Amino acid sequence: MEDIFEGQLNLMNTVDEDNILWNGNVWNKGVYGNLICKNLTIKVITNAQNKPVYYIGIYSNPDAAYMPFNGERFDDEDAFLISKQEIEIISGRIEEQYGDQKRFAIMSLQFLGGLRKLFEANQRMHGKFLTIANNGLKEDAELSILAIPRTDIIILAIDDSHNVEGNLTPTEETGIKDIVKRLEYVLKRIQITLGLEQLEIKFNIGVAIFEKHGSTTNEVLKNSLVALEVLTKFKKENMLIYNEAYYDYIREDLIIREGLRTAFEKNELKLVYQPQFSLKDDQLYGFEALVRWHNDQLGNVTPDRFIPILEETEDIYRLGMYVIDRALEEFKSLQNNISGLRLSINLSSKEFANNAVLEYLFRQKTHFDDLGVKLCIEITETTLVENMEHIKDRIQWLQNKGFEVAIDDFGTGYSSLGYLKEMYADELKIDRMFIRDFPERDDGKLIRAVISMGKEMKLSLVVEGIETVEQYEWIRNSGCDLYQGYYGAKPLSLSDIEALINQSMH
């Protein structure tokens, strides 16, 4: 075992009140040559005269010493997914391997799902993966694979100098894609079961190429981790090659994170209301409340950008409550008669899964009842397929309490018709993407199919994103019930909806 101390073991130090003499990370070299980090605490046991009699070393998971990714550390040129020391040690190892020939790419691979937990619990698994990945990839190229503590990350450095005729060319995009495919193939041969469950091997890979994405190994490694970090947010593919713009993206992300902490207190969140119209008689049917965030430093930030970040913390639970409170206050202040109109409120999947949020909405609903305003809760189709527990019961609970429930962004969430049918929602909102290109680049076949699917479920159908008169004319004869979109009206401020309601009364 080879120990590399990251801190100074200074026995002259005085101990603190827990009798801890030293705490820091210790690196062990595992049997497979990978680096494994542990957190070591040295405690002193003293006798009655306060003289040290024993020193006890306690190893624990390095999580304790792991600091989450935050602004200071990033500005400090420090790492986020892994620590600065880890970056230094790993780039040192890679340099040792390649010397001064620099035709290599660094791939940072992070395991996902259940496998990730398994890795965190069992560092041996890491070794197994390293050996298999090594055997699967090594025939064509020089390869260096290093595991990192909190053990869901593996760093691969792959060289292509011996590979003029081979197909592993990690310094080109196509070559990288081939390697990722090969890695997937190799790793999928490992069968891992947890209890009765067979774990699926899923991972994300962030890639950076030497010279193109950094002039030192350290920088290339860091940028592969930046790509990995960005990938985790996009969640679309499992591999991303570094691009300079990502650095800005992550920096902006940090500012958003920072700004969101005080957004509620500073009253920076506002609501706009997008009207929904009935297709039968073109009358105003109701509104969808949409949140807006204006921040001094960032300007206007779209909900698609900040809601996923809010969802990372408990703050997301404040959103739905804030929206209903604010809407209530604003609706009460309206001078018009709004009885008979409907207000739709969006809930993200985490909010929808939270009892306190649903109960709060119910409590506030009585005030909307007094105004004669119906409430509709919009949940996305993705929320449904996320396999949440008791989802059907939740929908029913809301309906029993007098809410309507709409499935938002219908057609984008890959749920089966049978499954949707079982949910007994009241309304389907057909996503904007189905009408967006009509009629120029789309003959309407797809939306027709989606509408007929919706009809089969005997639900009220809303078409979102109607922007042009052609789209409106077409949708008018489609058998749908409501429409929403810039053609009817953009999301409006309170005073604008006041005017609109007045207008529609005449």
Ligand code: C2E
């Ligand atoms: P959504 O619920 O599907 O809302 C419709 C989005 O499409 C809104 O974007 C709206 O401004 C936009 N839109 C409406 N008509 C048109 C059109 O004709 N053309 C185009 N190009 N766009 C149109 P927005 O306001 O940026 O909201 C995006 C998403 O953020 C919403 O999608 C919803 O999922 C989420 N969201 C918004 N407000 C809230 C909220 O208060 N709570 C939660 N949990 N999510 C919210």
Ligand code: MG
């Ligand atoms: Mg919506």
Ligand code: MG
């Ligand atoms: Mg939608």
